[in-house]
Amino acid sequence: MSSQKAPSIAVRGVGKSYSGVTVLHDIDLDIAPGEVHGLVGENGAGKSTLLKILGGAIKADAGTLSFDGDQVTVGSPRDAIAHGISLISQEGALVPALSVLDNVFLARWSHRGGLVSARTDRKRLAELMETTGFTVDPDARVDGLPIGVQQQVEILRSLARGARVIAMDEPTAVLAEHEKENLLGLIRKLAAGGTTIILVSHFLEEVLSVADRITVLRDGALIRTGNASETSPRELVGHMVGREIDVLYPDPQPVPDGAPVMLAARGLKRGLVNGVDLQVRSGEILGIAGLVGSGRTETLRLLFGADRPVEGVVEVDGVELAKHTPRAAMAAGVAMVPESRKEQGLVMVRSVAENVALSSLSGRRAGPFVKRPAEKTAVGDISKSVDIRAANPEAAIETLSGGNQQKALFAKWLLREPKVLLIDEPTRGVDVAAKTQIHHLITGLAADGLAVVCVSSEIEELLALSHRVLVLRHGEPAGEFPRGTSPEVVIAAAFGSHEGEPS
Amino acid sequence: MSVDTTPQTAAAPAPSAGTNMSRLAFRMRDYGIVAALVIIVIALSISTDTFLTSGNLVNLLDQTAVIGLLATGATICIISGVFDLTASATLALSAIIGVQVGRVTDVYVGMLAAVVAGALLGFVTGTVVVRSGVNSFVGTLATSMVYRGLAVMVTGGAIVYPLTASAEDFGMLTWPSLFGLTSATIMFVVVVAILGLVVARTTFGRRLYAVGGNAEAARLSGIRVGSIHVTAFMISGVCSALAGLILASRAGSAQSTMATGTELTAIAAAVVGGTSILGGEGAVWRAIVGALLLTLIGNGFNLLGWDTIYQQVLQGLLILFAVTMDRWLRKRTR
Numbered sequence: 064m065s066s067q068k069a070p071s072i073a074v075r076g077v078g079k080s081y082s083g084v085t086v087l088h089d090i091d092l093d094i095a096p097g098e099v100h101g102l103v104g105e106n107g108a109g110k111s112t113l114l115k116i117l118g119g120a121i122k123a124d125a126g127t128l129s130f131d132g133d134q135v136t137v138g139s140p141r142d143a144i145a146h147g148i149s150l151i152s153q154e155g156a157l158v159p160a161l162s163v164l165d166n167v168f169l170a171r172w173s174h175r176g177g178l179v180s181a182r183t184d185r186k187r188l189a190e191l192m193e194t195t196g197f198t199v200d201p202d203a204r205v206d207g208l209p210i211g212v213q214q215q216v217e218i219l220r221s222l223a224r225g226a227r228v229i230a231m232d233e234p235t236a237v238l239a240e241h242e243k244e245n246l247l248g249l250i251r252k253l254a255a256g257g258t259t260i261i262l263v264s265h266f267l268e269e270v271l272s273v274a275d276r277i278t279v280l281r282d283g284a285l286i287r288t289g290n291a292s293e294t295s296p297r298e299l300v301g302h303m304v305g306r307e308i309d310v311l312y313p314d315p316q317p318v319p320d321g322a323p324v325m326l327a328a329r330g331l332k333r334g335l336v337n338g339v340d341l342q343v344r345s346g347e348i349l350g351i352a353g354l355v356g357s358g359r360t361e362t363l364r365l366l367f368g369a370d371r372p373v374e375g376v377v378e379v380d381g382v383e384l385a386k387h388t389p390r391a392a393m394a395a396g397v398a399m400v401p402e403s404r405k406e407q408g409l410v411m412v413r414s415v416a417e418n419v420a421l422s423s424l425s426g427r428r429a430g431p432f433v434k435r436p437a438e439k440t441a442v443g444d445i446s447k448s449v450d451i452r453a454a455n456p457e458a459a460i461e462t463l464s465g466g467n468q469q470k471a472l473f474a475k476w477l478l479r480e481p482k483v484l485l486i487d488e489p490t491r492g493v494d495v496a497a498k499t500q501i502h503h504l505i506t507g508l509a510a511d512g513l514a515v516v517c518v519s520s521e522i523e524e525l526l527a528l529s530h531r532v533l534v535l536r537h538g539e540p541a542g543e544f545p546r547g548t549s550p551e552v553v554i555a556a557a558f559g560s561h562e563g564e565p566s
Numbered sequence: 567m568s569v570d571t572t573p574q575t576a577a578a579p580a581p582s583a584g585t586n587m588s589r590l591a592f593r594m595r596d597y598g599i600v601a602a603l604v605i606i607v608i609a610l611s612i613s614t615d616t617f618l619t620s621g622n623l624v625n626l627l628d629q630t631a632v633i634g635l636l637a638t639g640a641t642i643c644i645i646s647g648v649f650d651l652t653a654s655a656t657l658a659l660s661a662i663i664g665v666q667v668g669r670v671t672d673v674y675v676g677m678l679a680a681v682v683a684g685a686l687l688g689f690v691t692g693t694v695v696v697r698s699g700v701n702s703f704v705g706t707l708a709t710s711m712v713y714r715g716l717a718v719m720v721t722g723g724a725i726v727y728p729l730t731a732s733a734e735d736f737g738m739l740t741w742p743s744l745f746g747l748t749s750a751t752i753m754f755v756v757v758v759a760i761l762g763l764v765v766a767r768t769t770f771g772r773r774l775y776a777v778g779g780n781a782e783a784a785r786l787s788g789i790r791v792g793s794i795h796v797t798a799f800m801i802s803g804v805c806s807a808l809a810g811l812i813l814a815s816r817a818g819s820a821q822s823t824m825a826t827g828t829e830l831t832a833i834a835a836a837v838v839g840g841t842s843i844l845g846g847e848g849a850v851w852r853a854i855v856g857a858l859l860l861t862l863i864g865n866g867f868n869l870l871g872w873d874t875i876y877q878q879v880l881q882g883l884l885i886l887f888a889v890t891m892d893r894w895l896r897k898r899t900r
């Protein structure tokens with residue numbers, strides 16, 4: 064987007080370790096100007112770490128970085144920005160209380176005589192929105208925006224800074240299907256304009272479709288870099304995990320006849336949600352599909368009592384919830400894996416073990432005391448079954464890779480052995496292998512009689528996992544589809560009659 | 567870690583060189599402030615011959631008791647994500663209540679009344695903060711003014727004394743006890759040990775950290791965030807009341823201006839000890855280390871006979887030294 068050309072990047076011998084644990088080892092990587100470079104690997108392989116080093120967010124312990132043959136030091140995000148590198152991190156880096164406009168031009172506001180000139184910024188933002196095709200309200204506070212839109216704000220910010228290299232860490236993990244397509248389109252457009260894009264993603268097809276070359280990392284080492292056109296998802300997975308594995312989605316077992324209704328809701332209303340009814344039987348997996356803003360997440364929150372419905376009834380196992388609070392729902396056997404692990408899911412500064420144990424503390428206590436051996440066993444077992452990879456369960460959970468954090472969040476709720484499990488984006492940021500593992504886990508739990516309600520932006524996942532898919536549109540049910548329905552039909556229902564018009 | 571090793575899982579932390587190293591680094595990171603404390607202790611032991619005398623050590627611990635109790639209350643509040651600026655006002659008000667009740671009943675009932683008053687005041691503070699939803703800094707600042715004002719009203723601004731007949735008993739916390747330590751020290755050690763256990767080992771402690779680290783995640787995990795906060799304020803109230811009793815016992819009286827401003831010293835001790843003001847991190851032992859450090863620095867000045875003119879400057883510098891060392895050790899392991 065910038066008038067200047069992107070530099071060619073040479074990474075040589077880059078390494079990084081944390082407290083003696085090597086997380087990146089001797090990485091050599093060349094990235095050509097205007098290239099779309101895919102970066103793939105299992106959870107914890109070191110992808111984010113490598114991007115953060117490029118983006119100046121952390122310092123490498125070893126190795127060098129050169130642009131157009133000149134060795135450079137990227138010691139801080141400021142340095143990186145000065146070199147035209149912009150990092151869009153996995154966790155997001157917006158200032159929550161500021162407006163879209165202020166975030167886009169953060170610390171780079173146009174000014175005239177020392178005063179910020181909002182008018183100029185507004186014009187620049189309008190231009191940027193035109194090139195990207197995004198439509199965002201410049202005055203909205205970013206913490207009120209859906210995650211997908213927040214991410215657009217981050218992209219706008221990179222462009223506003225005149226980035227010539229944009230490193231994106233799992234940008235599509237939080238996006239709905241059509242938003243993903245838009246983003247991939249934008250990536251192609253930027254690359255055609257000479258901007259280099261480094262893309263980390265667990266969606267291998269997506270990486271294959273957009274990248275020129277793809278690098279595979281495994282356990283902190285670079286396994287190979289190859290042309291995207293000469294490789295297949297299967298081959299990539301093989302390199303990622305170091306062996307051949309099956310990545311087929313398991314089929315859920317049929318719901319037994321006469322299985323009791325475990326969760327029922329009637330006439331749920333609040334904010335976006337305008338009269339949702341649903342019923343899930345024991346052993347059944349209900350998928351909820353819909354566009355961003357269709358009230359999917361809000362519906363789950365109402366079911367769990369995270370927000371109090373202004374109208375409506377929730378029944379668990381035939382008993383109406385007396386109070387709409389998480390505590391009441393949990394006492395009735397409901398668990399919810401929330402949408403955002405950083406804001407709603409995890410206590411980032413506490414250890415992996417403490418986080419996993421948190422929602423089921425009362426189940427393992429002797430008087431007021433935590434039964435530590437029992438906790439250790441419980442956390443150890445569940446961590447193994449969802450495959451959390453942490454060097455040390457006592458380490459702060461913020462030191463885990465994104466995908467492993469997601470698995471820990473999942474583990475935390477499984478430890479409660481719920482009767483009803485509400486899941487918002489079950490596999491956000493989880494690698495292909497672990498994803499199948501989580502799918503097996505969910506279908507297995509359902510087979511044991513758990514009732515599951517699952518929201519996912521990934522329509523393929525939803526259709527593969529669910530017995531039925533409920534489509535929401537403007538906070539109201541817009542159709543219900545059995546297993547085996549084609550994705551196109553579901554998407555059409557989500558859009559309503561005017562296909563292609565985002566709500 | 568080489569390419570072919572299978573990654574370790576949380577379930578089976580293999581004792582590889584890597585994890586051992588990281589465990590060690592963990593220790594270093596955790597105990598930087600202790601190292602600073604030890605250095606100051608060694609320096610004082612070498613440079614004076616009075617420091618390591620039992621008389622001085624008994625005195626030192628006795629001095630630490632008041633600020634140590636307050637710092638413990640402050641730490642527990644800070645861990646849960648709130649500040650308690652009512653600490654010193656609660657201290658004064660409950661000590662006064664203790665003395666007054668003691669006058670009409672007996673000394674022991676009076677002391678019990680002081681502790682109950684501390685808990686109740688903490689309950690009120692907590693309820694005000696939780697119910698009003700205002701920032702705890704502002705909420706407790708206002709509440710502390712009310713408490714101080716009540717203390718003035720109750721005493722009419724005068725000093726209150728126990729009955730002459732029970733004046734001697736009232737000084738019981740200054741009496742020597744086990745190992746020659748004062749009763750105040752023993753009480754301090756016992757209370758702090760209990761609270762340390764509560765915070766580190768109970769389900770309440772776990773919830774305390776969770777609420778301070780991420781209140782929304784805690785709420786969605788079924789934790790009653792409000793009642794955790796109220797409980798934290800109540801514990802802080804009891805700590806304040808106990809500290810008030812020690813001061814009153816020493817002085818043989820109580821008054822409305824007691825310990826003015828010590829809530830800030832308590833917060834300073836908590837933070838010097840390494841408790842994060844962002845919440846969700848910290849420990850009771852850190853409060854004690856912080857309180858010891860502050861007391862020790864003051865003590866050192868007296869022993870060295872340095873001019874008190876320089877005391878504040880050097881005190882500030884030593885605190886900076888201690889916290890910088892703590893920071894530095896933590897950062898190196900990042």
Ligand SMILES: Nc1ncnc2c1ncn2[C@@H]1O[C@H](COP(=O)(O)OP(=O)(O)OP(=O)(O)O)[C@@H](O)[C@H]1O
Nearest residue numbers: 081086106107108109110111112462463464465466
């Ligand atoms: N601050 C830190 N302290 C200790 N270890 C860390 C820290 N940050 C990252 N790690 C470790 O480094 C390794 C690589 O993490 P990284 O975030 O780069 O993985 P990733 O490839 O991005 O994984 P994901 O796909 O799950 O996002 C992980 O094992 C992680 O636990």
Ligand SMILES: [Mg+2]
Nearest residue numbers: 111153464465
């Ligand atoms: Mg990552």
